[in-house]
Amino acid sequence: MPAGEALTGSVLRIERSSIHDGPGLRTVVFLKGCPLGCAWCSTPESQAPVPERGYVPELCTACGTCVDICPARALTPSRCGSAIIRDVVRCELCFCCVAACPRDAVRRFGTFMTVEEVVREISKDEVFFFHSGGGVTLSGGEPLAQPDFVAHLLRECRERGIHTAMETSFHVPFDSVERVLPLLDLLYVDIKHMDGESHRRWVGSDNSLILDNIGKADRWEGPVEIVIRIPLVPGVNDSDWNLQAVADSCRRMGKLKEVELLPYHRLGSHSYAALGRDYALKSLLPPSRERIIERTRYLARLDPGAPVKVGGGFS
Numbered sequence: 001m002p003a004g005e006a007l008t009g010s011v012l013r014i015e016r017s018s019i020h021d022g023p024g025l026r027t028v029v030f031l032k033g034c035p036l037g038c039a040w041c042s043t044p045e046s047q048a049p050v051p052e053r054g055y056v057p058e059l060c061t062a063c064g065t066c067v068d069i070c071p072a073r074a075l076t077p078s079r080c081g082s083a084i085i086r087d088v089v090r091c092e093l094c095f096c097c098v099a100a101c102p103r104d105a106v107r108r109f110g111t112f113m114t115v116e117e118v119v120r121e122i123s124k125d126e127v128f129f130f131h132s133g134g135g136v137t138l139s140g141g142e143p144l145a146q147p148d149f150v151a152h153l154l155r156e157c158r159e160r161g162i163h164t165a166m167e168t169s170f171h172v173p174f175d176s177v178e179r180v181l182p183l184l185d186l187l188y189v190d191i192k193h194m195d196g197e198s199h200r201r202w203v204g205s206d207n208s209l210i211l212d213n214i215g216k217a218d219r220w221e222g223p224v225e226i227v228i229r230i231p232l233v234p235g236v237n238d239s240d241w242n243l244q245a246v247a248d249s250c251r252r253m254g255k256l257k258e259v260e261l262l263p264y265h266r267l268g269s270h271s272y273a274a275l276g277r278d279y280a281l282k283s284l285l286p287p288s289r290e291r292i293i294e295r296t297r298y299l300a301r302l303d304p305g306a307p308v309k310v311g312g313g314f315s
């Protein structure tokens with residue numbers, strides 16, 4: 001980065017007052033870009049590394065406002081006149097159409113922000129952090145897909161005395177992990193599947209780098225705490241075998257604070273349509289409440305070395 005130039009990151013959104021991603025009230029910074037492609041991903045708009053434009057045809061009245069305003073002349077009415085077609089080669093991602101659409105049928109997913117801009121947003125919540133014991137959680141996407149930006153951001157939070165947490169897939173070089181470990185109080189790491197081939201099938205890559213990074217982070221001499229998260233996806237990774245293998249792996253850890261099951265849900269499936277993508281798990285139903293409780297008790301009986309909880313707002 002040339003001297004004097006501000007470091008920017010690709011940010012999907014910033015959410016305030018989360019109670020599910022660390023202690024107290026959290027401000028969660030969702031970053032864009034992910035090296036994996038989980039079939040059940042609930043934020044597909046976080047996967048690409050740069051801002052994207054989404055379109056929801058069901059909300060569009062074909063009023064033509066966006067067609068007229070587009071400086072790149074990238075938009076045309078469809079043949080039947082009921083929708084708008086975008087020429088993705090012509091589109092310059094200026095997002096003028098997002099601001100102009102009166103129906104919220106065009107969406108912007110992500111924006112570039114400097115570290116200072118993100119810190120300014122975070123600082124607005126410092127009083128809530130102070131009263132609730134909360135702080136900042138970096139999520140994604142994969143935060144460590146932008147290691148420079150994330151390291152700078154965490155350092156700024158640290159200097160302000162803000163508690164820091166990060167949710168990561170750990171499918172990144174350990175060099176990137178090592179840079180942020182001293183800047184983190186809490187680390188959430190997913191174990192999506194213990195079988196390498198199944199992991200590749202459902203996630204797009206095997207699990208060796210992830211498991212290796214968990215071992216290295218656990219042996220790192222600093223004080224960070226680790227929570228292992230398991231997305232509980234019916235028929236994919238909720239078998240006895242997989243939970244036993246996760247428990248065996250967790251039992252070897254020294255920094256393990258908790259094991260959290262995150263039940264599969266379909267809340268993000270509409271985002272696939274807005275991005276013009278297919279949702280691979282269309283026919284998969286979320287686990288029942290009974291199944292979630294049964295799987296949680298089963299994992300707890302295996303004694304993974306830390307308390308087992310259900311995350312994601314389950315009650």
Ligand code: SF4
Nearest residue numbers: 070091092094095097
């Ligand atoms: S993002 Fe800009 S260039 Fe692309 S379609 Fe919308 S108005 Fe046109």
Ligand code: SF4
Nearest residue numbers: 060061063064066101
């Ligand atoms: S401005 Fe919105 S509602 Fe009007 S044609 Fe464009 S997308 Fe559809």
